[in-house]
Amino acid sequence: MRTAAVWLIALVILGVVASGCIGGEEANTSKVDVQLSGDFTKDVLEIGKVLEQNGVKEVKFSAWGSGDPNSVMRVYGIVEAARRINKIWADNGIDVKITITETHYVASFQDAYEEYLSKQPLGQAGDFFVNSYAFLPTLADEGYILEITDYATAYQSVIDDFYPSLIEASKFKGKLYGLPQDTEARPLYIRKDVAQKIGFDLTDLDEKVKNGEFTWSDVYYWAKKAKEEGAAEWGLIHRKGSAHPDLIQFIFAFGGKLYNPNNGKLVLDVPAVYKWLYVEWKFARDGLLPEDIMSWDWAKQIHPAVVEGRTLFDIGGTWYWTEWQTKQYYAKDGTPRGLKPEEVKEWFYYTLFPAGEKGGEPVTLSQPFVWMINSKAGQLNPKYDELKDVYHKLAFLMIIKASDPDINAIHSVISSHLPVRKAAAELIKDEKWLNDLKSLNIDLDEKVKDNIREIVQATVHPINAQFLADVSYMLEYTHLAPAHPKYPALADIFKEAVDKTLRGEMTPEEAVNYIIQKVKADPELAQNVEIQGEVPKDWKFPQE
Amino acid sequence: MKDVETRPKRYERVIILALLLASLPLILGFSLLTISSLSTNMVTNLDPDSFHSTLENWINLFKGKIATTGGIRVNIWRITLNTLVVALGVAGVVTGISALAGYSLSRIDFRGRKILMVLLLILHAFPGVALIVGVYLLYRLTFPQSHDLVGLYSFIYVILARAALEIPMSIWLMKGFFDTIPWEFEWSGIIDGASRITVWRKIMLPLIKPGVLAVALFAFLAGWQDIIYVRTFLIHPTLATFIEANIEAEYSHMPLIAAAGTVYLLPTIIFFITAQQLLLQSYSGGIKG
Numbered sequence: 090m091r092t093a094a095v096w097l098i099a100l101v102i103l104g105v106v107a108s109g110c111i112g113g114e115e116a117n118t119s120k121v122d123v124q125l126s127g128d129f130t131k132d133v134l135e136i137g138k139v140l141e142q143n144g145v146k147e148v149k150f151s152a153w154g155s156g157d158p159n160s161v162m163r164v165y166g167i168v169e170a171a172r173r174i175n176k177i178w179a180d181n182g183i184d185v186k187i188t189i190t191e192t193h194y195v196a197s198f199q200d201a202y203e204e205y206l207s208k209q210p211l212g213q214a215g216d217f218f219v220n221s222y223a224f225l226p227t228l229a230d231e232g233y234i235l236e237i238t239d240y241a242t243a244y245q246s247v248i249d250d251f252y253p254s255l256i257e258a259s260k261f262k263g264k265l266y267g268l269p270q271d272t273e274a275r276p277l278y279i280r281k282d283v284a285q286k287i288g289f290d291l292t293d294l295d296e297k298v299k300n301g302e303f304t305w306s307d308v309y310y311w312a313k314k315a316k317e318e319g320a321a322e323w324g325l326i327h328r329k330g331s332a333h334p335d336l337i338q339f340i341f342a343f344g345g346k347l348y349n350p351n352n353g354k355l356v357l358d359v360p361a362v363y364k365w366l367y368v369e370w371k372f373a374r375d376g377l378l379p380e381d382i383m384s385w386d387w388a389k390q391i392h393p394a395v396v397e398g399r400t401l402f403d404i405g406g407t408w409y410w411t412e413w414q415t416k417q418y419y420a421k422d423g424t425p426r427g428l429k430p431e432e433v434k435e436w437f438y439y440t441l442f443p444a445g446e447k448g449g450e451p452v453t454l455s456q457p458f459v460w461m462i463n464s465k466a467g468q469l470n471p472k473y474d475e476l477k478d479v480y481h482k483l484a485f486l487m488i489i490k491a492s493d494p495d496i497n498a499i500h501s502v503i504s505s506h507l508p509v510r511k512a513a514a515e516l517i518k519d520e521k522w523l524n525d526l527k528s529l530n531i532d533l534d535e536k537v538k539d540n541i542r543e544i545v546q547a548t549v550h551p552i553n554a555q556f557l558a559d560v561s562y563m564l565e566y567t568h569l570a571p572a573h574p575k576y577p578a579l580a581d582i583f584k585e586a587v588d589k590t591l592r593g594e595m596t597p598e599e600a601v602n603y604i605i606q607k608v609k610a611d612p613e614l615a616q617n618v619e620i621q622g623e624v625p626k627d628w629k630f631p632q633e
Numbered sequence: 634m635k636d637v638e639t640r641p642k643r644y645e646r647v648i649i650l651a652l653l654l655a656s657l658p659l660i661l662g663f664s665l666l667t668i669s670s671l672s673t674n675m676v677t678n679l680d681p682d683s684f685h686s687t688l689e690n691w692i693n694l695f696k697g698k699i700a701t702t703g704g705i706r707v708n709i710w711r712i713t714l715n716t717l718v719v720a721l722g723v724a725g726v727v728t729g730i731s732a733l734a735g736y737s738l739s740r741i742d743f744r745g746r747k748i749l750m751v752l753l754l755i756l757h758a759f760p761g762v763a764l765i766v767g768v769y770l771l772y773r774l775t776f777p778q779s780h781d782l783v784g785l786y787s788f789i790y791v792i793l794a795r796a797a798l799e800i801p802m803s804i805w806l807m808k809g810f811f812d813t814i815p816w817e818f819e820w821s822g823i824i825d826g827a828s829r830i831t832v833w834r835k836i837m838l839p840l841i842k843p844g845v846l847a848v849a850l851f852a853f854l855a856g857w858q859d860i861i862y863v864r865t866f867l868i869h870p871t872l873a874t875f876i877e878a879n880i881e882a883e884y885s886h887m888p889l890i891a892a893a894g895t896v897y898l899l900p901t902i903i904f905f906i907t908a909q910q911l912l913l914q915s916y917s918g919g920i921k922g
Contacts, residue, residue: 157884194705195878387883
């Protein structure tokens with residue numbers, strides 16, 4: 090018995106020691122260094138020469154991305170960057186080339202993140218990882234992604250061309266950990282045909298929204314009129330789920346906040362959350378918004394209701410614009426089909442998410458995607474310990490190249506995401522460039538061309554480019570969902586509360602108390618969430 | 634007069650009806666999945682108007698396109714092969730070990746035999762999820778330094794780890810089969826000078842062939858269907874992880890995922906249809922001698 094106990098204790102100690110050894114700091118054995126000058130060609134050549142001198146003829150990298158099927162440039166941008174760098178080396182007689190060994194792309198960005206989390210410590214994650222900025226703080230904190238602040242200093246002119254708010258979203262504790270890849274806005278879409286039936290004049294509506302003259306009370310008024318006059322089955326359709334943070338726009342529209350930068354805590358802004366839930370409750374009770382919308386099917390209910398004109402308003406995203414063209418949601422003629430660009434233009438008006446109350450600010454919400462570099466980037470390549478710094482700088486230059494205005498503009502046009510660089514925003518207005526893209530008469534990797542051909546055919550159209558140009562201004566009003574590790578848990582509670590409110594299981598006040606109770610019941614959430622304010626008394630909706 | 638007890642016919646119909654009703658949700662679910670894979674949109678109710686026939690989903694699946702206009706290609710054959718390797722590996726390991734261990738427990742009275750049998754039952758009581766932290770620690774401890782070996786290592790590890798979960802129950806099943814074989818069969822072999830292992834291989838295994846096949850079948854399905862271990866330990870995707878990563882209700886073209894789901898279900902359906910009799914024998918714990 091005693092022997093068994095000794096063995097058991099020895100095993101436990103061994104286990105503890107072994108687990109302590111796992112994930113330990115790696116010794117910094119990098120010996121070869123290259124200084125980045127900010128001159129891209131010069132830096133690429135310098136790195137190429139160093140690799141050549143060290144006998145490296147092939148550098149292998151892999152790219153991981155995720156998202157909707159039209160957003161594949163998130164990984165093909167890296168493939169194209171490799172081709173462009175290879176060309177520089179080949180033109181200058183340097184016998185080195187980059188090979189992208191894997192382009193791993195899945196639909197679910199949460200799944201991709203979890204896979205990266207589990208495989209990065211084992212050295213099996215992609216060298217490039219494009220995902221939501223919301224995951225960046227955790228990855229940076231864990232040391233799973235490369236800090237590029239110093240590298241970026243040499244490329245300040247490129248950094249300056251990105252929209253500043255997006256660069257800020259790519260930082261953690263003031264340090265840069267990635268470059269923005271895309272972003273979006275979430276417009277309020279209005280069916281023009283339904284509006285016309287009820288005498289809703291849309292002329293200069295976006296200006297009225299910008300000025301805070303057109304608020305959610307007006308949305309309610311017109312939604313009710315559309316329903317009562319039989320012009321549409323619903324007044325409003327909106328998105329669902331907690332991973333998609335669309336509905337928190339209400340919090341910002343009612344002047345609330347979700348994050349306190351001073352103490353790094355999430356904020357439960359009780360008055361703003363109450364007003365949000367009240368609006369949802371009122372719309373549902375008056376039959377303007379389906380009370381079970383949080384469990385509606387995207388492809389069979391939500392999108393068809395919008396594209397078939399069964400609602401006046403829809404809270405959506407910029408990517409809807411091409412999604413409605415590439416997916417077969419419209420089935421009024423019998424066989425489901427995608428919309429034509431002309432139909433989307435003719436049927437939909439778009440504006441910012443209106444202010445909650447008169448005089449307030451309209452808002453929109455963005456969830457930028459960021460190109461991040463694995464902190465072990467290049468580890469599968471020869472002499473990694475000696476050339477680690479060189480591989481990392483090459484990886485950085487690759488995301489600089491992948492951010493070229495034309496690559497970013499292609500992604501924007503085919504996926505209806507907003508450009509992250511001003512130069513890309515200019516390019517999408519260029520009709521000749523658009524025509525060249527339509528015929529794929531552009532300088533792009535042949536394999537990439539083949540793989541995006543169908544998407545290009547379905548999406549590249551002057552109407553779509555014009556839409557992107559028109560909605561770009563919305564970024565000036567954008568808010569970001571908090572990049573806080575506990576935000577998903579809070580978002581889940583919001584989702585439950587919205588669902589219960591819509592179904593009439595709770596009044597808005599009960600739903601707010603429910604959120605407070607749930608937050609307090611979870612010790613981690615309670616520590617990370619600051620509850621501010623009280624349920625406002627005598628607040629009315631709709632307002633006069 | 635019949636020499637076996639028979640049940641009154643009137644009850645038989647009631648039982649068949651009850652069983653049919655009990656299986657209806659499953660049959661309906663599988664049918665809707667298969668029908669959806671042949672439609673432009675998901676058929677989630679019994680409304681015939683929602684069915685619009687197309688073979689596009691299957692064509693796209695075999696081309697490795699994960700969306701109708703999506704630009705990413707995946708090698709679905711490679712993914713299916715990965716799944717097959719894991720399933721066959723688990724089946725091989727489980728069958729081999731449990732056939733040997735089941736024979737020993739059935740025939741040899743060695744020291745600690747009873748404790749071992751009890752321990753096996755206790756091991757079976759542990760769900761795989763409960764063990765995963767420890768299994769992961771071992772995975773990290775034995776993880777190869779050479780990147781060239783990582784792929785192979787992850788296959789071997791996931792096969793062994795998944796097989797370990799199946800082995801305790803399989804040993805009990807095999808022991809049950811060996812218990813039904815009369816001693817005389819072995820004695821004759823041993824008297825003729827055959828070793829234990831020869832007796833096991835040449836006399837006993839052929840006699841319990843249905844049992845071996847049943848255990849192999851269960852193990853194969855366990856490997857084919859596994860997602861938690863495969864997702865945690867295997868570097869390459871299998872059908873389960875591929876489907877999971879691409880079921881993003883908003884972005885995915887769900888009928889295409891339904892086609893992948895149908896492929897994923899095929900072995901299960903084929904095996905259960907073709908091996909019903911075998912499974913009934915194994916559930917009853919043995920065969921007639």
